Amino acid sequence: MRVVRTVADVRAALDGRDDVGLVPTMGAYHTGHEALFHTARVESDFVVASLFVNPAQFGDEADLAAYPRDEARDAAIAEAAGVDLLFAPSLEEMYPAGFQTWVEVEDAARGLEGDARPGHFRGVATVCLKLFAIVRPQRAYFGQKDAQQVAVIRRMVRDLELDLAIRVVPTVRDADGLALSSRNARLSPAERKRALALPRALAAAVGAADPVAAAHAGLNGLHPDYVELLDLDGATVLAAAARVGPVRLIDNVLLKGSLQ
Numbered sequence: 001m002r003v004v005r006t007v008a009d010v011r012a013a014l015d016g017r018d019d020v021g022l023v024p025t026m027g028a029y030h031t032g033h034e035a036l037f038h039t040a041r042v043e044s045d046f047v048v049a050s051l052f053v054n055p056a057q058f059g060d061e062a063d064l065a066a067y068p069r070d071e072a073r074d075a076a077i078a079e080a081a082g083v084d085l086l087f088a089p090s091l092e093e094m095y096p097a098g099f100q101t102w103v104e105v106e107d108a109a110r111g112l113e114g115d116a117r118p119g120h121f122r123g124v125a126t127v128c129l130k131l132f133a134i135v136r137p138q139r140a141y142f143g144q145k146d147a148q149q150v151a152v153i154r155r156m157v158r159d160l161e162l163d164l165a166i167r168v169v170p171t172v173r174d175a176d177g178l179a180l181s182s183r184n185a186r187l188s189p190a191e192r193k194r195a196l197a198l199p200r201a202l203a204a205a206v207g208a209a210d211p212v213a214a215a216h217a218g219l220n221g222l223h224p225d226y227v228e229l230l231d232l233d234g235a236t237v238l239a240a241a242a243r244v245g246p247v248r249l250i251d252n253v254l255l256k257g258s259l260q
């Protein structure tokens, strides 16, 4: 696996390739990222992962500063998972002086995470469009856990006639059911136990006549930011978020249809 840091080096490395899978990431890899890499590896001749902690999608300076960064560890995991090229640009490479173009996806970015994190999806859509323009992949891979992110990216791809497929990889969970997230490490053992109410409530709501009410009923004292149905191109997911100690957890389950 090669590590490159500039747009010019990505372009040179990809010259002549026409079957490229891109996995956009912010690092701090766990098994969920490995599932994205493995899926991209199976489906694409050449796999690029980007590793860039995107300040534009963080509302809170402290959250950005606390985001785990360990490039050597991440590079070893990416290489073992079959990534061919790791694009790890600097802040200046992605947002050079004078940068002033932003992507604003409207309805898909409202509600749920969009309300809880103002500006978040503007930062996500902008960095993803820029990564798509740099790498020009045939496919890009995202996790189901960030379901609204998938809805926003798919809307952008459709609205701007971008020529790539957005592939969704199922959420990877720990044995106790908690969806993997680099933020889970901040949970104390007691908080982690409380956090399990979220995936359990969502799982219990699958098949219920009123899934939102069923999930609320199963939250075991957790106060959710939201429990809502989200439409993803005809598929329906039940999505929820709740704060447990220092961590804001998000999760969702598929109720109807397919995410592919």
Ligand code: PAF
Pocket (backbone or CB within 6 Å): 024, 025, 026, 052, 054, 057, 124, 127, 128, 146, 149
């Ligand atoms: O899901 C993420 O890790 C980020 O939102 C992404 C897609 C890499 C954009 O920075």
